[in-house]
Amino acid sequence: MTDELLALGLSEHGLVSHGEHIALDAESSRCFSLLQQDARASGLNIVAASGFRSYASQLSIFNAKWRGDRPVLDDTDRPLSRETYSEEQWLHRILRFSALPGTSRHHWGTDLDVFDPTLLPQGRNLALTPSEYTETGCFASLTRWLDHAIADGHSHGFQRPYDVDRGGVSIEPWHLSYLPRAEQLRPHQSPDALRELWDRLPDLRPQGYEVVSPCLDEIFARYVL
Numbered sequence: 001m002t003d004e005l006l007a008l009g010l011s012e013h014g015l016v017s018h019g020e021h022i023a024l025d026a027e028s029s030r031c032f033s034l035l036q037q038d039a040r041a042s043g044l045n046i047v048a049a050s051g052f053r054s055y056a057s058q059l060s061i062f063n064a065k066w067r068g069d070r071p072v073l074d075d076t077d078r079p080l081s082r083e084t085y086s087e088e089q090w091l092h093r094i095l096r097f098s099a100l101p102g103t104s105r106h107h108w109g110t111d112l113d114v115f116d117p118t119l120l121p122q123g124r125n126l127a128l129t130p131s132e133y134t135e136t137g138c139f140a141s142l143t144r145w146l147d148h149a150i151a152d153g154h155s156h157g158f159q160r161p162y163d164v165d166r167g168g169v170s171i172e173p174w175h176l177s178y179l180p181r182a183e184q185l186r187p188h189q190s191p192d193a194l195r196e197l198w199d200r201l202p203d204l205r206p207q208g209y210e211v212v213s214p215c216l217d218e219i220f221a222r223y224v225l
Contacts, residue, residue: 007188008197009055009107023052025109028178031156032112038154044145049113049126049174053106055204062101063207065094073097075170077129087211095223096170101206102194103224105161105175110182113174116142133173143173161225168222189224191216 005011015023024032032048039046064070068082072093080093105111115126119138126132133143149155157180162172194216198205206212212219 003185004188004193006108007185008102008193009053009058009104010197012052012054012109015052015109018048018051022048022050022112023109024048024112025052025178025181027181028110028112031158031178032176034156035149035158038149038156039145042145044142045116045118046114046142047117049115049128050106051112052109053104055101055107058099058101058104058107059204059206061098062094065098066090066207073129077127077131087208088215091208091211091215095168095219099169099223100212100219101204102197103189103220105177105182105225107189108182108185110178110185111161112176113172114142114146114176115139115174128172128174130171130173139174146173146176166225169225189220191220 002011002013006013012023014025016026016029018024018029018032036046061070065072071079072082072090074080074093075096082090085093099105113128115128115132116139117126119142120126121138124138131137133139135143137143146155146160150159155176157178158176159179160173160175161177161182162169162175165171195213198209198213
């Protein structure tokens, strides 16, 4: 039962602190430390902007975007207007960059978003958008270093699950996943697991539930990796 709860972001079992405000699975944390050491030897300072994210935290993010209280971006990083989309269209715009609660890889403690604060221009806040990680973006050197580390098999088990655009989630060059543990948890995320959770605990249903629920199988097929 522990892995089932972990997969949905309903448990913090086995998590350890990895720097300020970041929690990771213990083995993921150990291997990320090794990756950080390798990066420092190459003159880079890789840190995590986020790691474990609970179901409640993901629910808060999703609900704020559903209401239009938090920006929803298009593929060129421009904010979209809630009023110009149907509810189902708005759902898919949200899912392009933000997971439905209960489907996020960040629930597992194996996945993290990384950047190098020394490369961020002064006075600019981290946005975690694809343009920051392109050849002309501020984190271009970090992207190249990770490309080589992963291709050469020197990434200590970390891979990029969103390395290409498959028509669902946008490309996320900043998102790393510790696959040895992630692959153990992934099968426990399923439409049936979420339906059972929402039937048992209706307070955990996301806003827009009436739109989300009929689309759940499509959401898993298109956005859940």
